[in-house]
Amino acid sequence: MTTVSVIGVGYLGAVHAASMASLGHTVIGVDVDEAKLAELSAARAPFFEPGLPELLGQTQDTGRLTFTSDASAVAAASVHFICVGTPQRADGLHADLTYVAAAVDSILPHLSPGDLVVGKSTVPVGTAAGLAEQVRASGAELAWNPEFLREGKAVQDTLSPDRLVYGVPGGDAGARAQEQLDEVYAALLAKDIPRIVADYPTAELVKTAANSFLATKISFINAMAELCETAGGDVTVLADAIGIDDRIGRKFLNAGLGFGGGCLPKDIRAFIARADDLGAGDAVSFLKEIDAINLRRRDRMIELALDVCGGSVDGVPVTVLGAAFKPDSDDTRDSPALAVAAGLAEHGARVTVTDPEAIANARRREPGLDYEHDLETALTGAGLVLLLTEWTQYRSLDPVATGALVDTPRILDGRNVLDPAQWRAAGWTYRALGRP
Ligand code: UGA
Numbered sequence: 162m163t164t165v166s167v168i169g170v171g172y173l174g175a176v177h178a179a180s181m182a183s184l185g186h187t188v189i190g191v192d193v194d195e196a197k198l199a200e201l202s203a204a205r206a207p208f209f210e211p212g213l214p215e216l217l218g219q220t221q222d223t224g225r226l227t228f229t230s231d232a233s234a235v236a237a238a239s240v241h242f243i244c245v246g247t248p249q250r251a252d253g254l255h256a257d258l259t260y261v262a263a264a265v266d267s268i269l270p271h272l273s274p275g276d277l278v279v280g281k282s283t284v285p286v287g288t289a290a291g292l293a294e295q296v297r298a299s300g301a302e303l304a305w306n307p308e309f310l311r312e313g314k315a316v317q318d319t320l321s322p323d324r325l326v327y328g329v330p331g332g333d334a335g336a337r338a339q340e341q342l343d344e345v346y347a348a349l350l351a352k353d354i355p356r357i358v359a360d361y362p363t364a365e366l367v368k369t370a371a372n373s374f375l376a377t378k379i380s381f382i383n384a385m386a387e388l389c390e391t392a393g394g395d396v397t398v399l400a401d402a403i404g405i406d407d408r409i410g411r412k413f414l415n416a417g418l419g420f421g422g423g424c425l426p427k428d429i430r431a432f433i434a435r436a437d438d439l440g441a442g443d444a445v446s447f448l449k450e451i452d453a454i455n456l457r458r459r460d461r462m463i464e465l466a467l468d469v470c471g472g473s474v475d476g477v478p479v480t481v482l483g484a485a486f487k488p489d490s491d492d493t494r495d496s497p498a499l500a501v502a503a504g505l506a507e508h509g510a511r512v513t514v515t516d517p518e519a520i521a522n523a524r525r526r527e528p529g530l531d532y533e534h535d536l537e538t539a540l541t542g543a544g545l546v547l548l549l550t551e552w553t554q555y556r557s558l559d560p561v562a563t564g565a566l567v568d569t570p571r572i573l574d575g576r577n578v579l580d581p582a583q584w585r586a587a588g589w590t591y592r593a594l595g596r597p
Contacts, residue, residue: 162186163345166235167242168264170194170201170228172315172423172492173281173308174244176213178228180319181242182220184348189238190228191267198228209491209518212316232267240345241268241301243280244308249427256285256431265292274300277341281308283368283428285435289328289361304329304338305361307368312422313489324355328364372428373448378413379420380454386416386595387457396595397577416595417576418462418501418549419455421486423494426452458594459497462547462575463504465592469571470545475509478568480543482536483550484516484523491518493526498549501575503527505547515539517552543567551576560587 164187167178171192178190178201192198200207204217220226227234235241245260261282268278278296280289280303289305296303305328310318327342329335339358343350350356359367386396396416404411420426429448436445470477486496493499499514506512506529513531514523520532533539536554540546540563548555556578564570564587572584574593584591 163240163341164189164238165240165242165345166191166238166268167244168192168232168235168268169243169245169260169282170197171244171246172208172210172312173246173310174242175201175206175208175217176210176310176315176319177242177244177281177308178226179213179216179220180316181345182223182226183216183320184345185225186345187225187238188220188227189234190226191230191232191235192228193230195230198230201228209489210315211313211489216316233271235268236271236273239273239276240341241272241276241278242306243278243282245282246423247282247284247427247431248423249430254430254434256283256427256434258284258288261288261292265295269295269299272296272299272301276301277338278303279342280305283307283372283424283431284365285431286362286365286369286439287435289365293330293361302330302334302338304342305364306342307364309368309371312492313487320349321352322349322354324357325349326364326367327356327358328361329358330361369428369432372425373432373445373451375413376420376425376429376448376455377451379415379425380451382414382416383419383458383595384454387454387461389595389597390461393597394595395597415577417458418497418594419458421495421497421500422490422492426455426495459500459504461594462501462549462573463508465573465594466501466505466510466545466547467508469573469590469592473509474505474545477510477544478542479505479510479512479545479547480539480567481505481512481514482516482539482546482548482555483519483552484514484532485519485550485552488550488552491516491522493519493522496523496526496550498575499523499527501547501549502530506530510545513539513543516550517554519550537566540566544569545571545573547573547575548579549575551578560584560589564588 182188206213247256250257293303329338389396400414481502483498570589
């Protein structure tokens with residue numbers, strides 16, 4: 162077993178740290194956020210992630226998982242995972258690499274010869290090559306090992322990933338880095354999880370390409386939804402029909418309000434910016450359209466709301482079901498649901514937002530909206546209901562019982578998860594994106 166450090170214990174790092182400890186490694190989690198460290202040290206997850214509290218509890222009981230703000234603690238470890246965020250820069254499309262640079266700087270003085278620094282953060286191609294010089298100057302080596310976990314399924318994705326990708330340097334240094342990673346991931350490799358060994362740029366690009374492909378798939382089906390809206394058609398049937406072809410596949414073909422979160426939107430934008438820097442902007446210029454299609458869905462949702470309310474939502478009590486960017490997450494970064502809620506408020510609607518887990522984060526992001534934890538209370542007296550994040554409790558709402566709570570039975574299904582016939586039969590005006 163190995164002693165590893167994990168620098169940055171957010172959505173990625175906290176799950177990675179707990180997962181590595183569950184594999185039997187000794188793990189030192191490092192972060193600058195004392196509040197987060199206090200929560201994790203008490204075996205509480207600082208954010209909503211199914212399975213994480215249990216994993217933290219189990220691994221902390223073993224004594225193998227500790228958290229600290231003192232970067233010198235990493236001296237006890239030989240493999241160091243960089244798990245900090247790379248958000249979009251405020252001044253444009255590029256990724257902000259400040260946290261990656263700071264994380265590497267913070268551990269450099271504490272590295273020992275033979276140590277391996279492993280980047281897991283999503284970075285623009287070329288980043289690893291730049292950092293490798295610095296790391297080598299400390300006698301250590303650098304690998305890039307991108308992470309493909311989904312929020313809401315992070316524990317499962319970390320412990321049973323589809324694949325492991327190692328970006329390593331050439332020659333003996335690369336062979337040794339690969340050996341060290343194989344040791345850390347031995348339990349996963351024993352389960353026959355595919356491992357792909359590549360150079361730095363390929364490993365970095367695998368991650369960006371994967372997220373770009375996923376975003377493209379979603380925007381493709383949302384573009385078809387636009388067509389269905391104008392030509393008269395049902396995008397859900399279309400998706401089922403084309404998805405049967407296993408070259409296409411039905412997964413990630415759910416039309417609706419589109420993608421958000423801390424990854425897909427900023428990753429495609431950073432890719433556009435990086436490709437431009439490299440003089441290869443044309444190769445990914447289609448991603449600008451992917452982003453535009455995605456953002457148009459939010460405008461279209463607001464138009465639909467205006468439309469079903471007879472041209473204006475001014476003064477209309479609107480209930481928004483969902484604030485998180487997707488179900489099973491409390492993450493509201495670039496949340497389509499929250500963007501639509503805020504847009505409706507700008508049009509004069511009296512918006513109440515409810516969400517099982519994301520209200521605290523949503524309130525920080527959109528303090529001007531009203532929030533209600535209780536679903537029934539949120540629905541009572543509504544003049545319009547919008548289902549914008551497909552939490553199970555919203556998908557399974559009973560149209561008759563819900564109809565008894567609201568003032569006017571009008572619902573917009575932003576995720577195409579309700580049965581239109583059932584809702585219409587219960588007296589509701591039902592509208593959705595990409596459906597007649
Ligand atoms: C995404 C990728 O799926 C992960 O593989 C990757 O590791 C992660 O980004 C990352 O870069 O860290 P995540 O952001 O957790 O994971 O969310 P997804 O499950 O990919 O969903 C993204 C968005 O697409 C959500 O807003 C979701 O509602 C939307 N979506 C998804 C659709 O609109 N339609 C679909 O069919 C699927």
